[in-house]
Amino acid sequence: MCCSVGFARSLGLALLPLAICCIMANLLLLFPMGEIAYIQQGRLTKYIWYFGGLGGGGILMLVPAVVFITLGKCNCCWNESLMMCGSVLAAVVGLLGSGYCFVxxxxxxxxxxxxxxxxxxxxxxxxxxxxxxxxxxxxWSQCHQPVHIVEWDVTLLCVLLGLAVLEFVICLLQLGNGLVNAVCRPCCYKQEYSLNA
Incomplete structure (x- = not known):
């Protein structure tokens, strides 16, 4: 159990910088070449306003990151039996968030x-x-303004796609880790009980 909790915490620590990078990349998309004029004039692509990186890969991804990192830190009586189930639910939230960011x-x-x-x-x-x-x-030279907008968008969107894939893989790993522990843990308890009896 300690190994699985440690593994989950390390996954959570890996998710945090990825979520922050997604938020930053999405914010940079809102300000092409660092200029604010285009957002004021509504000259941004419509999909930017769906906030895939800010919402899905960023803020929503903070949920599984925090859950994984804090896993097992509460010594409540119900914690051991439910914390892996909670991590599975958090992993599902992470899968949805990263999938949304990717799409x-x-x-x-x-x-x-x-x-x-x-x-x-x-x-x-x-x-x-x-x-x-x-x-x-x-x-790409068809676009005159914003200057180098194609390179700007392509670079940041490829970064978001890559980050979303990494987040998806991490959440998938914890989903498997949590399910294995949720299934195997009761079996281990039964074996220990039968041996002690």
Whole structure:
């Protein structure tokens, strides 16, 4: 049991920086090249407003991180029997959060940024390309404003996708750890009881 609790705590400690990085990446998406004018003018892609990194991969991910880190620190009488079940529920919350972050970042990446284009209007010039623009950097010059917006968005969204995958794997590991302990622990108690009897 001590090993599984220690493992869960280490997973929680790994989740914390990932959640903070997701929040930072999402905030940077709101301010292309560090400028606030575009958010004031509503010139950001629609998927940014779903806050995949801020909500799903960030704030929601703090729930399993805190639960995993504090696992077993309370010496209440009910703690030993329920703490692994609680960690399983927290892991499910983490899976949902990381999945949401991954999906929203993926949709945003496929659609591409909103920018001021050669047609002298604000639009989504890559929305009909189904992501093929990612492999054709020569097309990125269609966006004049914000400057280097394609590189900015692609970099941050790829970071969010990578972080979401790591968070998903960590939560999946704890889901397995918690389920194994929830199932095996009662069996161990029965064996100990029968041996002592």
């Amino acid at each position: 929203m970042s993926g949709f945003d990446l496929l659609e591409g940024p909103m920018c001021y284009t050669n047609s002298l209007s604000w639009s989504y010039p890559f929305s009909d390309k189904t992501g093929s623009y990612l492999l054709q950097p020569e097309m």
